[in-house]
Structure formats: C-alpha cells, structure tokens
Amino acid sequence: MHYPAWYVEFLTSPMLIAIIAIFHVLVSHYAVGGGLFLAVETRYAYRTNNKEYLAYLKDHAWFFILITVVFGAITGVGIWWTIGLASPLATEMLIHTFVFGWAMEYVFFVLEIVSAFIFFYYWGRLEPKIHQVMAWIYAFSAWMSLVLITGITAFMLNPGAWVENRNFWVGFFNPQFIPQLIARTGGALLLSALYVYLHAAFRIKEPKLRDLIASRSTLPALIGAVCIVIGGVGWYLFLPESAKAALAAASALNIMMVLIFAITVGVFALLYLGPYRNPGWMSPGFALVLFVMGLTVFSASEFVREAVRKPYVIYNVVYSNQILPEELPTLREKGYLEGGTWTSAWVRARYPQVTNSPEIDERKLLELPEPAQRELGHLLFQYHCSSCHATREGYSAVGQLLRGWTPEMIKNLVQNPEKFHFFMPPWAGTPEEAELLTKYLTSIAPPRPGGMR
Amino acid sequence: MNPTELIGPPSPLGYPAPYWFLVIFKVLGFTLHMVPMHLWFVGILLAMGLAQWGGPQAQRWSARLMRQMPVVIALGINFGIVPLLFTQVAYYRVFYPATILMAWPWFLIIVLLTLAYYGVYLYVTGLKDDAVLTPLKRAAGWSSAILFVVMGFLFSNGFTLMTNLHEWPQIWQSTSVAGAPLGTTLNTSDPTLWPRWLMMIGLALTTVAAYTVFDAGVFAIRESPQYKSWATSFAFKLYTVGMIWFAVMGSWYVFGSWSPDVREQMFTGMSLPLTVLTAVGPGLPWLLILAQRQQITQTLAILMALAQFGVLGLNAISRQIVQNIELSKFLDVTAEPVNLQLSPLIVFLVLFVVGLGVVAWMLQKVLQAERQPIRGS
Numbered sequence: 124m125h126y127p128a129w130y131v132e133f134l135t136s137p138m139l140i141a142i143i144a145i146f147h148v149l150v151s152h153y154a155v156g157g158g159l160f161l162a163v164e165t166r167y168a169y170r171t172n173n174k175e176y177l178a179y180l181k182d183h184a185w186f187f188i189l190i191t192v193v194f195g196a197i198t199g200v201g202i203w204w205t206i207g208l209a210s211p212l213a214t215e216m217l218i219h220t221f222v223f224g225w226a227m228e229y230v231f232f233v234l235e236i237v238s239a240f241i242f243f244y245y246w247g248r249l250e251p252k253i254h255q256v257m258a259w260i261y262a263f264s265a266w267m268s269l270v271l272i273t274g275i276t277a278f279m280l281n282p283g284a285w286v287e288n289r290n291f292w293v294g295f296f297n298p299q300f301i302p303q304l305i306a307r308t309g310g311a312l313l314l315s316a317l318y319v320y321l322h323a324a325f326r327i328k329e330p331k332l333r334d335l336i337a338s339r340s341t342l343p344a345l346i347g348a349v350c351i352v353i354g355g356v357g358w359y360l361f362l363p364e365s366a367k368a369a370l371a372a373a374s375a376l377n378i379m380m381v382l383i384f385a386i387t388v389g390v391f392a393l394l395y396l397g398p399y400r401n402p403g404w405m406s407p408g409f410a411l412v413l414f415v416m417g418l419t420v421f422s423a424s425e426f427v428r429e430a431v432r433k434p435y436v437i438y439n440v441v442y443s444n445q446i447l448p449e450e451l452p453t454l455r456e457k458g459y460l461e462g463g464t465w466t467s468a469w470v471r472a473r474y475p476q477v478t479n480s481p482e483i484d485e486r487k488l489l490e491l492p493e494p495a496q497r498e499l500g501h502l503l504f505q506y507h508c509s510s511c512h513a514t515r516e517g518y519s520a521v522g523q524l525l526r527g528w529t530p531e532m533i534k535n536l537v538q539n540p541e542k543f544h545f546f547m548p549p550w551a552g553t554p555e556e557a558e559l560l561t562k563y564l565t566s567i568a569p570p571r572p573g574g575m576r
Numbered sequence: 577m578n579p580t581e582l583i584g585p586p587s588p589l590g591y592p593a594p595y596w597f598l599v600i601f602k603v604l605g606f607t608l609h610m611v612p613m614h615l616w617f618v619g620i621l622l623a624m625g626l627a628q629w630g631g632p633q634a635q636r637w638s639a640r641l642m643r644q645m646p647v648v649i650a651l652g653i654n655f656g657i658v659p660l661l662f663t664q665v666a667y668y669r670v671f672y673p674a675t676i677l678m679a680w681p682w683f684l685i686i687v688l689l690t691l692a693y694y695g696v697y698l699y700v701t702g703l704k705d706d707a708v709l710t711p712l713k714r715a716a717g718w719s720s721a722i723l724f725v726v727m728g729f730l731f732s733n734g735f736t737l738m739t740n741l742h743e744w745p746q747i748w749q750s751t752s753v754a755g756a757p758l759g760t761t762l763n764t765s766d767p768t769l770w771p772r773w774l775m776m777i778g779l780a781l782t783t784v785a786a787y788t789v790f791d792a793g794v795f796a797i798r799e800s801p802q803y804k805s806w807a808t809s810f811a812f813k814l815y816t817v818g819m820i821w822f823a824v825m826g827s828w829y830v831f832g833s834w835s836p837d838v839r840e841q842m843f844t845g846m847s848l849p850l851t852v853l854t855a856v857g858p859g860l861p862w863l864l865i866l867a868q869r870q871q872i873t874q875t876l877a878i879l880m881a882l883a884q885f886g887v888l889g890l891n892a893i894s895r896q897i898v899q900n901i902e903l904s905k906f907l908d909v910t911a912e913p914v915n916l917q918l919s920p921l922i923v924f925l926v927l928f929v930v931g932l933g934v935v936a937w938m939l940q941k942v943l944q945a946e947r948q949p950i951r952g953s
Contacts, residue, residue: 125584130756505756
C-alpha cells in the first residue's frame with residue numbers, strides 16, 4: 124500500500140521468502156552447532172593428541188566453511204533481501220525497531236568470519252591453545268548471532284508489551300524469545316550432529332575413528348533433541364491465541380506438526396539405538412536417512428513458524444497485506460484506493476474522471492464501465508490480497524478457492540474476511556471498493572465442477 | 577504523474593538515531609565494502625586474464641589474489657551489510673520502491689552471488705600445490721569474474737533508480753499487472769547509470785593496483801624480490817590506467833549526466849573542495865606507488881593503502897552528498913523525527929569497539945604465525 128506490491132505469478136512473492144528461509148535455517152543452525160562441535164572436539168583431539176581425529180576435524184572445517192560461510196551467509200542476506208521486496212512495510216518496521224540489534228549481530232558476524240577463516244587456514248600454524256581460542260571465538264559469536272536473530276524473529280510472532288511501549292528491549296525479550304532460543308540452540312546441536320554423521324560416514328574409512336566421532340557427537344544431539352522438545356512446548360504455550368487456533372484449524376499445519384513430532388521421536392530413537400549404543404551402525408545410508416529426517420523436521424518447523432503468524436507478518440503490528448492495524452478506520456472511511464500511495468497514483472493516472480484531486484470519489488467508481496471496474500478490482504486484489512493468494516492458479520489461488528461461489532457469497536467474504544477466517548486480515552476499504560473487488564473475483568472464479576450429484 | 581506521489585508516508589517509529597549517525601555508518605560501511613568489492617569486481621577478471629595469458633610473475637600474482645579471494649568475498653559481503661542496513665533505515669522510502677520496480681534483477685543478485693562465490697572456490701581448488709587448473713575450474717573462474725561484473729551493474733541500477741524518481745511512473749506503468757510491478761525492468765535509461773558504473777570500474781582498477789602493492793609489501797613475506805619488483809611495476813601501470821579511466825568516466829558522469837543543480841551545488845561552497853579532492857585524490861596513492869618502483873617498503877605500502885582508503889572515503893562522501901541533492905527535489909531524508917534508542921545504540925557501540933579489539937588480537941596472532949616457519953598439522 125505504501126509501497127508497490129511485487130507481483131509474482133503463481134507463487135506469490137512472500138513464498139520466495141519462505142523458500143530462502145527454509146534453505147537458510149538448514150545451514151544456519153549447522154553454522155552454530157557445527158562451530159560448537161569444532162571447538163569442543165578440537166580441544167578433545169589436542170588433549171588426547173589424536174592426530175587422526177585432528178586431521179578429520181580439519182577436513183570437516185573445510186566442509187563447514189564451504190557450507191556455512193558461503194551458502195549460509197548468502198541465504199541469510201538473501202532473506203533480508205527478499206523481505207524488503209515482498210514485505211517492505213514489515214521490513215521497514217523491523218529495521219526501524221531493531222537496527223541496532225542487526226548492527227550488534229553484524230559485529231558477531233565479522234568475528235565469526237574472521238575466526239572461521241583463521242581457524243581453518245592457519246591450522247597447524249597457530250599454537251594449539253590459540254587455535255582452540257579461535258574455535259571458541261567462532262562458536263560464541265555464532266551462538267550470539269543466533270541469540271540476536273531469535274530476538275527479532277520471535278518478536279514477529281509475539282511482540283508482547285512492545286505494542287504499548289515500543290521499547291527495544293521489551294520487543295527483543297519478548298514472550299517467544301526464551302522458548303525459541305532453547306529450541307533453536309537444541310536444533311543447532313541436533314542438526315550439526317547430523318551433518319557430522321553424514322560427512323564422517325562418507326569421508327572416513329577407518330571404523331575406529333568413525334565410531335569415535337559417532338559416539339562423541341550423539342550426546343549433544345540427544346541433548347539438542349530434548350531442548351527442541353522443551354523449547355517447542357514453550358513456543359506453543361507462549362503463542363498468541365490466534366496462532367494456536369491457526370495451528371488447530373489448518374489441516375496442512377496439523378499434518379506438519381504430526382510429521383515434526385513423529386520424525387523428531389524417530390530421530391531420537393535412531394540416535395539412541397544407532398550412534399549412541401551401536402556406533403558401528405554409522406554407514407553412509409544410515410547417516411543419510413538421519414540427515415534427511417532432520418532436514419524434513421527443520422523445514423516443516425520453519426514453515427509452521429511462518430504460517431501461524433497469519434493474519435499478521437508482525438503480530439498486532441503489521442498485517443500480512445502490509446497494512447498497519449491503526450490505518451484500518453481511515454482506509455474504511457476514505458477508501459483503500461485513496462489511502463494507498465501506489466493505488467491512489469494508479470487511479471489518478473488511469474481514471475482521472477473519478478478523482479477530485481487528490482481525493483477519489485468513491486461513488487463514481489461504480490459508474491465506470493464494467494471492464495474498468497474489474498481492472499480496479501484487480502488493482503485492489505494485487506494490493507490487498509496477493510500477499511497470500513495467487514489469482515487463477517498457484518499458491519492458495521483465490522480463483523480455485525472461490526470456485527462455484529455466487530457474487531453475493533463473494534461480496535460477503537470480501538467485506539468480512541476476518542469473520543469467515545480469523546487468519547485473514549480484515550477488509551480495509553469502502554463498500555464501493557468491495558463491489559469492485561467482488562466483480563473482479565467473480566470474473567476469475569471458475570464454475571462449480573460438473574458431474575457432481 | 578508527479579513522482580513525489582509515489583513516496584509513501586514516513587515511518588511511525590521515526591529514526592532510531594539522528595540522521596548524521598546513520599549516514600556516518602552508511603558512508604563508513606560503504607567505504608569498507610568498496611575495498612573487497614573492488615578486488616572481486618575487476619580483480620578476478622584481471623586474475624583470469626593474467627593466469628591465461630600472463631608470464632610467470634603475472635601468474636603468480638593471479639594465484640595470490642585468487643587464493644585470498646574466498647576471504648575477500650566473505651569480508652566484502654559482510655562489510656556490505658552495514659551500508660545496506662543504514663540505507664534501509666534512512667532511505668527506506670525510496671530504497672524499497674526502487675528495488676521492487678526491478679525486483680527480479682535485484683533478487684537475481686543473490687543467485688548470481690552464490691554461483692560466483694562457489695565458482696571462485698572451485699577455481700581455488702585448482703591452485704593447491706598438487707592440483708591442476710582443469711578447463712572446468714578455469715571456466716568456473718571466468719564465469720565468476722563475469723558474474724561479479726554483472727552484479728556490479730545490477731547494483732548500479734538499483735542505487736541509481738533510488739534517486740531517478742522521474743523514471744518511476746514510466747517504469748511502473750509499463751511493467752505492471754493491474755498496478756503491481758512485475759519487477760522485470762532495469763534503470764538503463766538513466767543517463768547517470770553508465771558513467772557511474774564505468775567510473776566504478778576505473779576506481780576498482782586503482783584499488784586492485786593499490787592492493788597489489790600492499791600485498792607485496794606486507795603479506796608477501798615469502799615471495800621473491802623478482803615478484804615484488806614485478807608487482808610494483810604492474811601496479812603502477814594498472815593504477816595509471818585506472819586513474820585515467822576514472823578521470824574520463826568521472827568527467828562524463830559529472831559534466832555529461834549530472835543535472836545542472838547537482839553540478840552547481842557540488843561546485844560551490846563547502847562542496848567544491850570535496851569535489852576537487854575526490855577528483856584529484858587518486859594522485860596521492862599513485863605517487864606513493866611511483867615512489868616504490870625501485871624498492872617496495874612496508875611503511876610506504878601501508879601509507880599508500882591508507883591513502884587509497886582515503887580516496888575511497890572521499891568518493892563515498894561525495895556520492896552521499898550527490899545522492900542527497902538528487903533526492904532533495906522529492907524528499908528531505910534529514911527531516912524525519914528521531915526516537916532515539918539510546919541503550920541499544922550504546923550496547924552496539926561497545927560491542928563494535930570490543931569486536932574491533934578481538935579482530936585486532938586475531939590478526940596479531942596471524943601475523944605472528946606468518947613470521948614463523950610452517951608447522952605440521
């Protein structure tokens with residue numbers, strides 16, 4: 124509304140955020156847990172003077188850098204890049220609230236990169252003690268990055284009292300912060316162990332060393348799984364009521380929650396029976412199965428975390444269609460087309476006959492020819508609805524959802540979306556604009572499927 | 577359509593710090609970002625060319641630069657976060673619309689960067705002692721070089737479109753579906769785009785030349801005197817070419833593409849000395865390289881690097897002022913209310929200083945290790 128709405132056919136632009144975010148979490152948690160693994164295990168290898176293990180750790184550090192420093196860093200920037208394109212108002216609000224949170228994270232990000240490269244490229248050239256310190260600087264910085272980003276992402280789900288006082292620290296230490304921090308720290312421990320198993324299973328032929336790695340990595344992984352469960356329970360308890368309701372209502376989310384629970388239990392059991400009790404089981408196939416299960420849990424969790432925020436991008440602060448709740452009364456009175464920076468400019472440029480500059484005369488909108496009314500309805504759709512819905516085909520395509528609906532039913536939905544579905548943002552326009560949107564939606568809704576009795 | 581109509585309302589939250597604070601970090605961050613960015617922007621291309629067609633010393637230079645490139649890229653991405661962050665705080669009302677109007681090319685940068693970065697890593701695996709630069713690895717290196725140049729062009733498009741508001745209505749109306757932009761356009765009709773991008777190539781050539789001398793004087797402890805002699809000679813020629821290029825493209829940019837009001841403001845009052853210094857600034861590092869043609873010294877190499885950093889800093893400050901003048905027709909970015917977030921700001925500054933201290937400690941350990949013979953792993 125304040126910004127142009129980027130039209131991404133079929134997929135919708137916010138889905139690009141979800142795709143990048145899922146790829147990113149699969150690597151970023153490894154960047155945290157893997158750092159801890161390298162710090163702890165390098166210390167152990169030096170202490171026991173285990174040269175084979177040290178050689179493996181150097182090999183793993185290279186793999187770690189290739190995955191985390193390149194892909195992890197770029198996808199991390201990529202999320203930020205994409206939210207600015209797909210949800211600019213929410214990004215504006217987040218940046219103005221947490222710029223110094225991000226700036227703090229940037230400091231730790233610098234420390235991560237410098238220490239990671241020194242740890243790897245100066246392997247064997249630094250005193251063992253200094254070398255270990257580098258690993259610990261990395262591990263601590265990476266975890267602090269997780270802490271800082273968790274404060275911001277958790278804020279999006281439940282900003283708590285920030286809505287009243289707009290205090291940075293109140294927003295940062297929001298009700299979701301601790302549960303998500305526990306869950307994410309646990310996730311980092313678990314996922315990094317799965318990366319280690321996978322890497323070790325394919326790279327190490329010596330069974331004794333492989334068994335050592337398997338057995339040493341399992342305890343942190345099991346602790347990680349427990350943390351995920353504890354954090355997950357806390358996450359659920361501190362969810363806003365609407366998010367709990369969304370979780371209960373949406374069948375896709377139900378399926379995902381069952382998947383998350385079942386696979387986490389499965390991973391826990393396999394970890395206990397496999398690497399913990401029988402390290403010899405750690406074959407490439409077994410490691411791959413564990414790894415895929417881990418990625419599935421993480422991807423599903425991330426999708427659920429994003430989905431339950433509806434109808435908000437930032438709970439009670441920004442609706443998913445880039446409207447601030449406090450703007451609703453004015454938009455309903457004066458009209459969404461007039462209230463939106465880009466919508467009003469479009470109407471003034473295309474339909475000067477309905478404007479008494481700078482106002483738009485709502486009554487004249489319905490005097491326009493039918494194609495023009497549908498075009499304005501389409502404009503309303505693009506700005507009011509396309510954050511969550513494709514048009515005729517694609518992600519949650521509104522055409523398919525309205526298949527067979529009568530114009531009266533559609534109009535009723537348009538005027539009261541939040542009453543039909545509590546996870547939809549409320550209608551933010553005038554009755555005339557609702558009529559325009561109804562005409563457009565009616566034009567793209569296919570008829571009821573034939574052949575049904 | 578009046579482009580000012582397309583600027584949304586100010587944020588209800590206000591700036592979290594005074595404008596001057598935001599813009600200092602934006603300019604400082606951009607100056608820091610320019611160093612590694614220049615090295616990949618034209619450095620990889622030069623490295624590929626010299627690896628293919630250069631003599632033994634040129635190939636040595638190419639290998640040295642490319643071995644450092646993974647770290648250079650990581651730092652460059654990292655340093656790029658700061659100016660982008662503060663741009664989004666202070667210039668959000670023009671930054672978001674501009675990037676949305678060219679959303680796909682802007683989004684593509686992430687994909688291209690991933691490919692280019694991995695391409696560099698693949699190339700570098702061919703530089704290990706027992707490895708061979710296979711045709712695949714060479715192709716990866718060339719591809720990365722080209723991708724980085726393309727990314728530079730896309731960035732130039734984004735940042736010129738941010739101030740080229742006159743073009744917004746036309747771009748928007750011609751590439752949108754019912755008012756929602758497809759994000760498929762570029763800002764190629766902007767007269768400032770090409771000279772600005774080409775000028776950056778000239779400036780990047782000077783940075784690569786300056787870095788060559790700095791590397792030879794400070795890092796290349798184990799390199800032969802022949803290499804160091806070649807490096808300074810090469811750097812001098814490269815800096816001269818870069819400086820001439822910078823002068824020509826800069827003249828085109830200033831006298832051929834700036835609007836009269838920008839030119840007038842940059843050539844009067846307090847801005848005049850800055851404009852002159854920005855134009856003649858590269859002369860100082862050039863003289864410092866010239867002074868080292870016979871014998872490279874660590875002190876002069878460091879001084880020359882600082883001088884080049886100053887050149888980049890002057891460029892960044894001038895760009896910032898020009899950006900504000902161009903935007904002033906539509907928007908006063910200094911006029912927004914400030915809701916100072918004092919305690920987070922202090923925590924950030926403390927962490928920033930402590931972080932710098934830790935980085936300095938780590939680099940000190942690296943320099944100590946460099947001076948010692950290589951240990952077995």
